[in-house]
Amino acid sequence: KFMIISVINQKGGVGKTTTAVNLGAALAEKGQRVLIVDLDAQHNASSLCGTRETTASMFDVLVDPEEQPLEGIVRPSLIDNVDLAPGHRALAGLESALLNVVGREMLLREALDPVRERYQAILIDNGPTLGIGPAMSLCAADMALVPLQCEHLALDGLAQVLQTISTAQRRTNAQLQKRILLTMLDRRINSAKDIVTAVQGRFGREVCQTIISRSSKLDIGVGSVLQHAPTSNAAEDYRALAQEMIGNPH
Amino acid sequence: KFMIISVINQKGGVGKTTTAVNLGAALAEKGQRVLIVDLDAQHNASSLCGTRETTASMFDVLVDPEEQPLEGIVRPSLIDNVDLAPGHRALAGLESALLNVVGREMLLREALDPVRERYQAILIDNGPTLGIGPAMSLCAADMALVPLQCEHLALDGLAQVLQTISTAQRRTNAQLQKRILLTMLDRRINSAKDIVTAVQGRFGREVCQTIISRSSKLDIGVGSVLQHAPTSNAAEDYRALAQEMIGNPH
Numbered sequence: 163k164f165m166i167i168s169v170i171n172q173k174g175g176v177g178k179t180t181t182a183v184n185l186g187a188a189l190a191e192k193g194q195r196v197l198i199v200d201l202d203a204q205h206n207a208s209s210l211c212g213t214r215e216t217t218a219s220m221f222d223v224l225v226d227p228e229e230q231p232l233e234g235i236v237r238p239s240l241i242d243n244v245d246l247a248p249g250h251r252a253l254a255g256l257e258s259a260l261l262n263v264v265g266r267e268m269l270l271r272e273a274l275d276p277v278r279e280r281y282q283a284i285l286i287d288n289g290p291t292l293g294i295g296p297a298m299s300l301c302a303a304d305m306a307l308v309p310l311q312c313e314h315l316a317l318d319g320l321a322q323v324l325q326t327i328s329t330a331q332r333r334t335n336a337q338l339q340k341r342i343l344l345t346m347l348d349r350r351i352n353s354a355k356d357i358v359t360a361v362q363g364r365f366g367r368e369v370c371q372t373i374i375s376r377s378s379k380l381d382i383g384v385g386s387v388l389q390h391a392p393t394s395n396a397a398e399d400y401r402a403l404a405q406e407m408i409g410n411p412h
Numbered sequence: 413k414f415m416i417i418s419v420i421n422q423k424g425g426v427g428k429t430t431t432a433v434n435l436g437a438a439l440a441e442k443g444q445r446v447l448i449v450d451l452d453a454q455h456n457a458s459s460l461c462g463t464r465e466t467t468a469s470m471f472d473v474l475v476d477p478e479e480q481p482l483e484g485i486v487r488p489s490l491i492d493n494v495d496l497a498p499g500h501r502a503l504a505g506l507e508s509a510l511l512n513v514v515g516r517e518m519l520l521r522e523a524l525d526p527v528r529e530r531y532q533a534i535l536i537d538n539g540p541t542l543g544i545g546p547a548m549s550l551c552a553a554d555m556a557l558v559p560l561q562c563e564h565l566a567l568d569g570l571a572q573v574l575q576t577i578s579t580a581q582r583r584t585n586a587q588l589q590k591r592i593l594l595t596m597l598d599r600r601i602n603s604a605k606d607i608v609t610a611v612q613g614r615f616g617r618e619v620c621q622t623i624i625s626r627s628s629k630l631d632i633g634v635g636s637v638l639q640h641a642p643t644s645n646a647a648e649d650y651r652a653l654a655q656e657m658i659g660n661p662h
């Protein structure tokens with residue numbers, strides 16, 4: 163029932179943050195206690211949760227856990243039953259800060275251990291890189307959720323993120339599952355529908371049944387679509403995804 | 413007349429690569445000889461130019477210029493009169509490879525010197541980071557072109573990229589100009605039009621007069637929109653942008 167989900171894709175602007183926040187909100191609406199972990203130096207998830215840039219962040223938790231345990235930075239977000247462990251621009255320096263740390267992929271998993279009891283779902287928002295942050299999140303997660311835009315350039319990067327996931331499965335997390343989530347689908351565009359068909363054909367059950375359609379309701383500054391447009395198709399899309407995640411035994 | 417343009421924004425998926433390639437194609441259509449420099453580890457610009465992942469790339473040129481001069485990796489693209497200096501996933505390690513190099517921001521400027529005579533325009537495509545790659549491109553450029561999506565999360569990162577540009581102006585390139593390019597505008601969405609008005613109001617003449625509208629014609633796997641849909645609005649948008657760049661004395 164408990165699940166840690168790493169939202170991952172090095173391609174920019176494919177809906178990672180939008181998915182982390184709105185899937186989190188939908189899981190919370192279904193009664194789960196949810197934690198969003200913001201590993202992105204651009205900390206968009208934190209902004210969506212209503213948190214301005216903080217002093218202490220996930221950077222400190224990962225680089226100096228003795229000094230800054232996770233519990234010290236977790237706070238409620240503006241979304242009911244969703245807590246946030248905020249990101250910070252310092253995360254841009256995570257790679258060099260941890261250059262000489264043995265087994266550094268394990269640091270996030272270790273940091274999350276003390277809080278596992280408190281939540282039914284932990285969602286990790288990664289930035290558009292395949293560096294140590296995403297590597298840590300794959301080591302910590304039960305599932306890698308790969309948002310995939312229905313566009314040509316998006317397919318370019320898919321092979322690389324799948325390879326990253328498979329490396330994590332081999333070296334740091336044999337239990338890691340993966341799902342591809344088709345996002346930003348505009349059904350009026352034929353090439354987009356072709357991409358959906360091709361991806362479903364190629365990846366079968368590893369593609370989420372839920373598809374997130376393109377919707378202006380998801381262009382939000384603060385909060386979730388469940389708050390801003392609770393009866394919209396976009397809200398329903400993320401509720402369906404939450405149901406799929408819950409119903410999905412692993 | 414000669415111009416080096418750094419296409420920069422750390423936010424993912426805002427149209428940097430689409431702009432670098434299609435603005436380059438439009439300048440070439442107007443008779444310029446154009447070079448696209450791909451500094452992104454995900455090398456999408458190279459893919460759009462028809463180049464599969466290469467062995468020698470901008471990584472080698474920047475890290476070992478004695479061994480790999482720029483001229484050795486420049487090749488024609490699938491776009492008439494547009495050459496390409498390809499990217500490579502190795503660029504993800506640029507920061508650590510150059511950790512101890514004094515004045516490393518200058519490396520791209522130095523690498524471009526020998527080829528300046530050959531082109532009227534050099535366009536640098538940056539990845540979604542604000543690391544050493546973008547810093548180098550700002551040091552080398554005459555103009556920083558910031559594609560800005562007409563969406564809330566896009567505004568979040570704007571302050572940071574503007575700060576990065578202003579730091580470059582202070583420390584590495586006093587001549588650097590900047591322009592904001594509104595991209596992916598969907599005029600049916602009211603919040604998008606509000607963002608356009610707000611950005612134009614706040615930044616005045618630093619906002620390009622040309623706005624790139626959202627168009628499915630720009631979802632391309634290989635080549636430019638001038639090749640794929642030469643009479644489309646999207647093609648006209650990028651021709652107008654090229655005209656604005658050419659007519660824009662600096």
Ligand SMILES: Nc1ncnc2c1ncn2[C@@H]1O[C@H](COP(=O)(O)OP(=O)(O)OP(=O)(O)O)[C@@H](O)[C@H]1O
Nearest residue numbers: 174175176177178179180290375376377381424563
């Ligand atoms: N289904 C959708 N329909 C319409 N707009 C969307 C949708 N999903 C996300 N967006 C918008 O698209 C933009 C990019 O989404 P988002 O920031 O979530 O992507 P990301 O993968 O986290 O980006 P980055 O790589 O920069 O972290 C945002 O402005 C967001 O509001």
Ligand SMILES: Nc1ncnc2c1ncn2[C@@H]1O[C@H](COP(=O)(O)OP(=O)(O)OP(=O)(O)O)[C@@H](O)[C@H]1O
Nearest residue numbers: 174313424425426427428429430540625626627631
């Ligand atoms: N004006 C537009 N209308 C519709 N689609 C667009 C437009 N501009 C870009 N796109 C599409 O949006 C996606 C993101 O664009 P692009 O890859 O150029 O952004 P980027 O800023 O370079 O992303 P990254 O941060 O990952 O490098 C691509 O699939 C591209 O084809």
Ligand SMILES: [Mg+2]
Nearest residue numbers: 178179202206
């Ligand atoms: Mg994000």
Ligand SMILES: [Mg+2]
Nearest residue numbers: 428429452456
């Ligand atoms: Mg790009």
